[in-house]
Amino acid sequence: MTITTPDTGPSVDVELDILRYGLTEVAREMLDSLMRSAFSPVCRDILDCTSAIHMRTGDGWETVALWEGCMQHAFTAPHIANFVMDEWDIDSMQPGDVIFVNDPWRGTIHQSDVNLLRPVFVDGRVEFLLHSTSHLVDLGGAIPGGFSNGTQTHFEEQLKLPPTLLYANDVPVRPLFNFILENNRVPQLVLGDLRALHGCLVVGERQLQDLIARGGLEKVRAAGRYAIEATEASMRRGIASIPDGDYTAEDFLDEDGVTDEPIPVNVTVKVRGDSMEIDFSGSGRQPLGNCGTAWCEASRCIEAVKLMVDPSTPVNSGTLRPIETLLPSGSVVQVLPPSSCSNHADIGARGINVVTQALSQAMDEAFACDTGTAVVVSLGGIDTRPGHEGTPWGAFALAGGGWGGTWKDDGVSFCVIPIGNCRTSVQEHVEIESPLVIVQHEMVIDTAGAGEFRGGLGSVYSIFAESDTMVTITADRVRCGAPGSNGGGAGSPAYGWYIENFDLAEHGDPLDLRGAEPLFGMFDEQGRPDPNNGEFGRGARYQTGKFSGLVLKAGDALRFVIGGGGGWGDPLARIPEKVLQDVRSGLVSPEFAADAHGVVIANGDVDEAATAARRAQLTADRDQGRWSVPVATPRNWNL
Template sequence: MTEQKQIISAVDAHEKYGFDLVDLETLRYGLIEVARDMHETLMRGGFSPIVRDVRDCTAAVHVRTDAGWEMAASWEGCVQHAFVSQHIANFVMDEWDESILKPGDVIMVNDPWRGAVHCSDINLLMPVFWHGEVQFLLHTTSHVADMGGPIPGGFANGTQTCFEEQLKFPPTLMYAEGVPVRPVFNYILENNRVPHLVLGDIRALSGALQVGSRQLTGVLDRYGIDRVKAGAAYGMDVTEAAMRAGIAAMPDGDYRVSDFLDDDSIDPVPVEIVMTVKVRGDSMEIDYSGTSRQPNGNVGTAWIESTRAIIGAKFILDPSSPVNSGTLRPVEAIMPPGSAVCVLPPSSCSNHVDTGSRIVNLMTQAMAVALSDQAIACDSGTAGMMNIGGIDTRTGREGTPWATFSLPGGGWGGTWKSDGLSLCLVSMGNCRSSVQEHVERENPVVVWEHELMPDTAGAGEHRGGSGSLYTVEALAPTVVTITGDRIRAGAPGVQGGGTGMPFYGWLLHDLDPSVAMDSLDYTGAEPLFGIFDDDGRPDPDHGEFGKGAKYQTGKISQVLLAPGQGLRLIVGGGGGWGDPLRREVDAVLEDVDDGVYSAEFVERAYGLVFGADGTVDREATAVRRAELAAAREAGEWKVPTACSPNFRGSRTVKEVSA
């Protein structure tokens, strides 16, 4: 890891950029403040919980340079947006006739092959003129609640082409000189399940651009175009130097890793993603050669993995400097056309989340190989995302369309310094979970549980973070799309650490909160997906994938809930770092006291021995740990995958139906 340091003297700065170093520092942070003001305006003005609560949105400032449009500053809620923002700006401006742009014009695009992450993400770009020429582009983006198509919420699991998905827009004029282009608005709103939410979010996106334009124009008026552009160049150069310093600290070499998505939502065959990280000096190349062909289902992505992999490297190598174009400069990517990371149209690519999560996991695995002890284990690799919506039937709200978005989240992996973070979203997004009180106030659902789930964190000298338990009940007929992965295997550990719990889901019939809130009792629950033993209990090490479950995938569309029915998800924790037999006994006992682990699980994974009075026998524990270490050396024992030994009451689909 690197710390941000001064990379240039005041004399050299004046010679290179032509201005005082104090002004350059002021302006690089001034541009960040413009992006921050845009982002905060967007969040305050957003109508849907996706913007207002989840922070699935970003703002950026792009500057014209000899290399094209470069991102001078960003303020991310959803970090992946900041990494793709610069490319979206270039895709749009390469295609748009710049000579017809006018002040107040706003261009909208959501086409994945023209830069957008997926069709659910609306991108708005506004030019900022200086003396009649476009010198800056302001950019706001947000995931919206719906953009039409057959699947509410846009994650079109089970589709094969983009024609079966949402409305897809090439660069389109949305505001002409500040005036809404009515046909565009009408087309979006009349093909939308929740037009009131989407209209509110579009207006918030546009309003944030107005704020940014006013702020940036004020900076230009005060400092002048040459000084502001010099500050932008300086800021990007500072970040580039920090990123290059982080890469240079890695040993030169080719670091090849691979991992699998469970399936593509159509075919049960796992999708392999191969990544070779090539480090030479202060530069890095990410090569995806060997990755599976583009899938039939919707998990492939159009191009965005060229930048999203950098998120994992940024976290580890350069966590301090702001994200801008300089972050991207030292990295090149090779993506075979027609592969899972570079699908060709008209392939479906609405579910970018699972692929992106795995890409960041792969980069952290490659860093673990390169940096050895200074490794980070994988996060949960899935957000357990749910798109929920329908038509309200409650008295006084009959016929009202509604939609909400849930990200239960999991755990991050353990590191060489500390345990992983618990109950948080995958690092690719860096978003927040929904505010459940808002969800219940605005929609006909009750969120009965969103809490830490015991025995989900991968065991280790530094354990992974714990995953989550999420239970929701429908109060009106409800349609749910579940988008998740890591069902076949949880998040892997590093340096001898254990695997986090995989992803599980159940349908709860006639949900009675007075008896159904026991996180370990699944009497009457219908297993939707997971790895189960013969009695229907979760058992990732000895059970069978999909045994007794309704689905053989965690990417499901159109799950119908009647009033009184519910869903329960368990999103696994992060992988562990290091040998769990070396974790301090007191730290393990603290985990038991805190509800991170059960006593039964730590006996299996950490070798603790408890006496009849419930206290740990330290001498017997030392002996037991030595026995387990010897058994592991002989290939007779391995660190168990995180999972509670105390599940009870589960039934198979056949038993539930009967």
């Protein structure tokens, strides 16, 4: 049965449509199985994982369906299958075999992200590959958790394995399991997660075989092709709506954790008809520190395009077909071995940010940059709590931030940035399984970039330790926050503090800095956060937001304030009633409302005459070069 609609043009085969969503449902069931059976919070709670179905075609392995917990895995999965199968002897594969790989130069994002691939045989031939991936909480190396800040080679990081057989006919390959489990700090979590990654492939194969039995192999394969082509057509329609042209943008990573030099990320987005080229030529050289990537910006940066021109269709290989990406070898987006690339998160976010900025020049329906850093906190140690003595543990925290304002509304507040789009930790689980207490996680006033549509707000994230804890911090946007778009202001940068002898009653106000030692951030001479006139690292323990080896002593706490997204449009054009609503909701202070939006709040309401006068003055000052939109930052710090 086929139908034709004026919007879609070509005929739609209803049976193929049902089967393609059947494939997506198989991927969803795989991810649900993985999440429910995983042991570690990074997979079970944060959902730093994805499942995918790849189909064997004349053009290699193409992804026909996936279900992401972590968006970046959805965009890299199509390439990983081809990296692996290009060197694996497919004729030697047997039912129940499972391949393990975590080598960044063979497709994975960094060594913490492990990928398992399982063949699906139909009539004696491999027709599909099922794929599960997740960040593992630890795989050895010098630093718990894998974000090896300060390292310069991958030899200093975690275990790195080329494609290797993990299961043979569904029987664990004991030497490989022993090698992995004897070289990490939390083998009980790693073993549980590896079994979950394998188990979800078993679930997927059973359901995929049922789908093939009902629909027939050729119909299911046709549905896979249809799924790819439908997504490709939708992406091409979106790209064709952008005027032809070359659109350039430049952004920066703060530094690499080894030197203090900013790292430029340059892009030229070339739009021609319904196709696009994303060229990173001109980006900074391969960094000494660990914040470059081996290849994955070839596809991760396409997240920006997807969000802007085709946000509704499923992600599969069709998402990538209309776009070519150029990555200069030896640059920050294409490091060469033996470079370290364990901190992939910040360059990945910046790649998305810079493509967003370039396309915002061409499109009315655009948006400003998100926070641009997840502020990944990796934690581990030996538990000393009664009843847990001597137990090794590991945990992650994604403190989150805000998304940028858009052409029609404010940005999303208090969430993880789009590169992952994961969840934050389930705090109750963290506190049960780790000697940690999450004492604060909430939005922070004056962290969103000002604009006609402001950015989403950032947050405060405070962690109290019940046992001595080894901590790694991975943060960027610590000198200046997420830039605005179309005249909008920047969001707040990120800050960190160490608080000895933490007491919630005494230290519960995130704007009260008494007793808090600065770890990183932009500070004035009095120690007050000031991104507009302050100096980075003034009075702080670290001169970078990327460091490892911090020991958080039992009874002490860490506090992070993470900035919000950039604002979109002229802040002086924001409707005063919206500013008033933000002030009443505790999202914007009256001081920042006056300084950034030109809105004067008096006696709990908008003073219309004073607002008109202030906006006229700020407009004149801007025209004379005496005023620019201030970078967002809380105004009422208590020293």
